[in-house]
Amino acid sequence: MNLNTQFVFDGKLKRNLMIGMALGVACLVWSAIGDDEYHTRFWTNYLHNSVFFTGIAFTAMFFMCAQITAFAGWMVAVKRIWEAMSQFMLVGLVLILALVAGVWGHLHHLYHWNVPGITDPESPLYDEIIAGKSGFLSPMFYTIGTVGFLAIWYFWAYKLRQNSLQQDEHETAAFDHYKRERKWAATFLPLGGFLSTVFFWELMMSIDPHWYSTMFAWYTTISVLLAGLSLMIMLILYLQSKGYLEYVTRDHLHDLGKYLFGISVFWTYLWFDQFMLIWYANVGEETIYFKERMNNYPVLFWGNLLLNFVTPFLVLMRNDTKRKVGTMFFACLIVFFGHWWDFFYMIKPGARIAAHESKEISEGKHNKHSEAAPVPSTPEAAQPAATEEAAAAETTPVEEPAAAATEGHAEEAAAATVGGQTGHEDTAQGDHGDHTDHGGSAEHNHDDALTGFKLGFTIPGIQELGVLVGFLSLFLFFFFRQLERAPLVPRKDPFLEESLHHSTGAYIESEGDGGHGH
């Protein structure tokens, strides 16, 4: 077993990744052609993939630091992969800087809170709720919370990486480098844990500025952690197929698979917690988030659960499936795509609403928030023939739930929640009121501009998949560049021997480890 192997980033792989990146750029440009006037599809694709892959780099760093802090010995054989992945935060810094520049220069309309005048009480666009959050939802704090925090994380990732590289050559008998590594890792945990909340709030949750969920940051971080974990397993399997990492055994794979399985269930727990608490409390401005997505984006909504819960749960439940290369690769592919899908689901519908609002403003249709009357102006509600449920559902999503109560249909209004899957006919009527999200605008357009099918928003189109390939190629290119700069094993790590002899103790009859297969 040669522990001094060095990864060679050969020309063929480089060329393939270059082609992938070119495809990504082409698809990014393609998604800007034929786009709406704010290039929402282009910018959401850019935001989606930038955050996704930067998040993968961050969680690779976070997960590795958690392992180091916990004295985990098993993972030393694969530690260099995490190290190389974490260095992508440098690229992420550049990618997200473009989004920050877009916020300052009003180049994109991803964030409704960035509309000029929205926090000014004299302005016709004044929005009291966003004004109340303006300390947080402002270009300055956006800059600090995204690139600022990312720079801090990258500094830690850089120091940890440098220390690890020096360890190979200069480790002392007293394990000075190892001790320093533990300090960098342990201090990164609170930094990463606390700052990641703000990072994801600013970049993604603030797309729906009236909505908030305390579960969101956990949910997003876990989602991207699973994406990183599945990508890492796929990279290990790829490197093994190229003849590297022969000391990474089925037992390492098994433990990574356990993490993938367990954290997938934890993701589902967070998904369900966020959903059920909002569903049960039925506060208008919270419920509208899920109502919008369940009614208008059912493929995204249910596909999310299918890809990220049902598949890994059923495929990875047995212990032998976690030890088979083919099954693991398949499961990881599904989970990786599933969490990319999850980010798509979190970004696209909200950004579509934000762009719609910007359009309304530019056309002078957007009324001052404080003047927004809860008077139903829709044809259904105006006609006495409309059912009680329809009227109640129409008023439920507005900011003041009391408005529904005054109509004397409190019970029906409460029933007309996102529990629409139960077969009550009320929700079918309710989706017309969805864009009252921005504060009960008196202009209720019943066009399909906001609720109808739109490729690239309702489901990912070819451009979206191409952009995914492009960003993935960029990530892998940078990853392989980092990987080739150091031996694949940190050979002076004090836990190396433990890692090379790692055993989960799992006994799979078909593998016949004992050599007595009779």
Added chain:
Amino acid sequence: MAAESKKVLYGLYNDEEDLKSAVKTARHDHLDMMDVLTPFPVHGLDPIMGLAESRLHILGFIYGAIGASFGFGFMSWALASDWPILFGGKPYWPVPSFIPITFEMTVLFAAWGMTITFYTICGMWPGVKAKILDNRITDDKFCIAFDVTDTDDKSVDGIKAFFKKTGAAEVNLKTI
């Protein structure tokens, strides 16, 4: 389990590596081991012993599935069909509200089902008297045991020779 007592010939080893090579030798010599007892789980022992993979987890899945359907089905029947009640303005069949209890029922059924099955297989009913070969097996000794109740003297000598050959620290005969 059978109530009648058994004559057990067992050897004690000081090290798990000695034990593992001894178990390999016993399998090679076609000696029929009753059991191998260790103070802690020895990784890689199961395949050397030639044990079949446990099927307990399959039962665990089945118990869990029964628990999930029972919990979900009962709540659906009771709250939506038999006596519909409107809770907090939610629909009569509020599926998200049922999920936590369905989850708990899954865990409860799987845990109890597997525990009861495991205890039944091992004959560990309440009031059963533990059959202990040697107290040191739970401390620092590794044991291979042979059931010699119906074994002729020649074979017993063969087992004793096996223990001597594989480096057992001591060999004892005990009726349990």
